[in-house]
Amino acid sequence: xxxxxxxxxxxxxxxxxxxxxxxxxxxxxxxxxxxxxxxxxxxxxxxxxxxxxxxxxxxx
Amino acid sequence: xxxxxxxxxxxxxxxxxxxxxxxxxxxxxxxxxxxxxxxxxxxxxxxxxxxxxxxxxxxxxxxxxxxxxxxxxxxxxxxxxxxxxxxxxxxxxxxxxxxxxxxxxxxxxxxxxxxxxxxxxxxxxxxxxxxxxxxxxxxxxxxxxxxxxxxxxxxxxxxxxxxxxxxxxxxxxxxxxxxxxxxxxxxxxxxxxxxxxxxxxxxxxxxxxxxxxxxxxxxxxxxxxxxxxxxxxxxxxxxxxxxxxxxxxxxxxxxxxxxxxxxxxxxxxxxxxxxxxxxxxxxxxxxxxxxxxxxxxxxxxxxxxxxxxxxxxxxxxxxxxxxxxxxxxxxxxxxxxxxxxxxxxxxxxxxxxxxxxxxxxxxxxxxxxxxxxxxxxxxxxxxxxxxxxxxxxxxxxxxxxxxxxxxxxxxxxxxxxxxxxxxxxxxxxxxxx
Numbered sequence: 017x018x019x020x021x022x023x024x025x026x027x028x029x030x031x032x033x034x035x036x037x038x039x040x041x042x043x044x045x046x047x048x049x050x051x052x053x054x055x056x057x058x059x060x061x062x063x064x065x066x067x068x069x070x071x072x073x074x075x076x
Numbered sequence: 077x078x079x080x081x082x083x084x085x086x087x088x089x090x091x092x093x094x095x096x097x098x099x100x101x102x103x104x105x106x107x108x109x110x111x112x113x114x115x116x117x118x119x120x121x122x123x124x125x126x127x128x129x130x131x132x133x134x135x136x137x138x139x140x141x142x143x144x145x146x147x148x149x150x151x152x153x154x155x156x157x158x159x160x161x162x163x164x165x166x167x168x169x170x171x172x173x174x175x176x177x178x179x180x181x182x183x184x185x186x187x188x189x190x191x192x193x194x195x196x197x198x199x200x201x202x203x204x205x206x207x208x209x210x211x212x213x214x215x216x217x218x219x220x221x222x223x224x225x226x227x228x229x230x231x232x233x234x235x236x237x238x239x240x241x242x243x244x245x246x247x248x249x250x251x252x253x254x255x256x257x258x259x260x261x262x263x264x265x266x267x268x269x270x271x272x273x274x275x276x277x278x279x280x281x282x283x284x285x286x287x288x289x290x291x292x293x294x295x296x297x298x299x300x301x302x303x304x305x306x307x308x309x310x311x312x313x314x315x316x317x318x319x320x321x322x323x324x325x326x327x328x329x330x331x332x333x334x335x336x337x338x339x340x341x342x343x344x345x346x347x348x349x350x351x352x353x354x355x356x357x358x359x360x361x362x363x364x365x366x367x368x369x370x371x372x373x374x375x376x377x378x379x380x381x382x383x384x385x386x387x388x389x390x391x392x393x394x395x396x397x398x399x400x401x402x403x404x405x406x407x408x409x410x411x412x413x414x415x416x417x418x419x420x421x422x423x424x425x426x427x428x429x430x431x432x433x434x435x436x437x438x439x440x441x442x443x444x445x446x447x448x449x450x451x452x453x454x455x456x457x458x459x460x461x462x463x464x465x466x467x468x469x470x471x472x473x474x475x476x477x478x479x480x481x482x483x484x485x486x487x488x489x490x491x492x493x494x495x496x497x498x499x500x501x502x503x504x505x506x507x508x509x
Contacts, residue, residue, distance in 0.1 A: 029456025037179045056456045067281045
C-alpha cells in the first residue's frame with residue numbers, strides 16, 4: 017500500500033500538469049488540476065497510514 | 077527566491093506581465109529607488125541570524141540529553157549543505173537550462189551551470205542566497221529527526237538535499253517550467269520551507285518515533301523541550317534573519333517594495349503568534365510558550381511567499397490564519413498521523429509554507445493554478461524523491477542511533493560529553509515507578 021501511495025502521488029502530479037498543458041479553457045484546467053491534486057492527497061494518505069506505529073497485542 | 081517570469085503566452089489564463097509591471101513588482105507599491113545588488117547584500121547577510129535562531133529554537137524544543145548533538149548536527153548540516161551546493165547544486169540551479177519541447181513549448185527542466193560554481197561571475201549574489209537557503213532547508217530536516225538521527229546520517233542526507241532535491245525544485249520554481257507557468261515564490265516559501273518540511277517528514281517516517289514517544293496503544297506521550305528561553309529567543313532572532321528573504325530576495329523591486337516586505341514580515345509574525353497564543357489558551361486552558369513561538373515562525377514562513385506582494389492588512393490576516401492553523405496541524409501530525417516531530421518542523425514549515433503559497437493567489441497577484449501546481453509538485457514529486465533517496469541512503473549509512481544510545485542521550489553516546497555537565501539529567505529509566 018505504501019508503494020501504491022508513492023505511485024499515486026506522481027500520477028496525480030502528472031494529471032495536474034497535463035491538465036494545464038493539454039486543456040485550454042480555465043474551468044476545465046481547474047477541475048482536472050484539482051482532480052490530480054486530490055489523487056496526490058489520496059496517495060499521501062495511503063503512505064501516511066502505512067507509517068502509523070503498529071499497535072502491540074493486548075497483554076493480560 | 078527571486079522569480080523572473082518570461083513574457084511568453086501563459087497557459088493558465090492569466091494576463092502576461094507587461095513592461096510597466098515587471099515580474100515580481102507588486103502593482104500596489106511602485107516607485108522609489110531600484111534595488112541593486114549593493115542594497116540587497118546587507119539584507120541577505122542577515123539570513124544567518126535566521127539560521128542561528130532556528131538552531132537555538134530547535135535546541136530548546138528537544139530534551140537536554142541531546143542539546144549539544146542537535147546544535148552540532150545543525151552546524152554540520154549547514155557546512156555540508158553549503159559545500160555540496162557550491163560543488164554541485166548551484167550548477168543544477170543556474171545557467172540557461174536544458175529544455176524539452178512538449179506541446180509546442182520549451183520546458184526548462186534542469187540547470188546547466190558549471191560545477192564548483194565556476195559560472196559564479198554573473199551571479200555571485202544568487203549563489204550566496206542559495207547557500208543560506210539550502211543551509212536553512214537542511215536545518216529543518218535536522219529538526220525533524222532530532223534526538224535519534226546520527227550525525228553521519230545527517231551529513232549524508234544533507235548532501236542529497238543540497239546536491240539533488242533542493243537545486244532541482246529551485247530551478248523549476250525560479251527559471252524552469254514552473255516559473256514559465258506563472259508560479260510565484262517571493263522568498264523561498266516553496267523551495268526552502270515546504271521542501272525542508274517535506275524532507276523532515278520523510279526523515280521522521282524513516283527514523284520512526286523516539287523510544288517511549290507512543291504507548292503500545294498508540295497514545296503519544298509528552299516530551300517537552302528543555303528550555304523555553306532558547307525557544308523564545310530563537311524565534312526573535314529568526315525575525316531579524318528573515319528580512320533577508322522577504323526584503324532582500326526581490327531582484328526586480330524598488331526600495332519601497334523591500335520596506336513593504338519587511339513590514340509585512342513583522343505583522344504576519346505578530347499576528348501568527350497572537351493567534352497561537354489565544355488558540356492554546358482557549359484549547360488547553362493556558363497559553364503554550366513553544367506553540368506560540370512556533371506560531372511566530374509560521375507567520376514568518378507565510379511571508380516568505382507573500383511579503384512583497386500583499387497589503388499589510390492581508391499580511392495580518394495571513395499570519396493570523398497560519399498561527400491558528402499551526403496549533404491544529406501539530407496536533408493532527410502527532411495524534412492522527414502518529415509522526416514524532418519533536419520541534420513541530422513539519423507543521424511550521426510545510427503547512428504554513430503551503431498556506432503562504434496559496435494565500436498569494438488569494439491576496440496577491442498570483443494565479444491560483446500555478447500556485448496549486450507548485451504545491452502539487454512538492455507533494456507529488458519532491459516528497460517521493462526525497463523519501464526514496466533517503467531510504468536508499470539509510471541502507472548505506474544507518475540513520476537511527478541504537479536504542480541504548482537513545483536512552484543514554486545523543487550527547488553522551490555520539491559526542492562523549494553533555495551540553496550541561498554540571499546539571500543532573502533526569503532519565504525515565506532511573507525513576508522509580
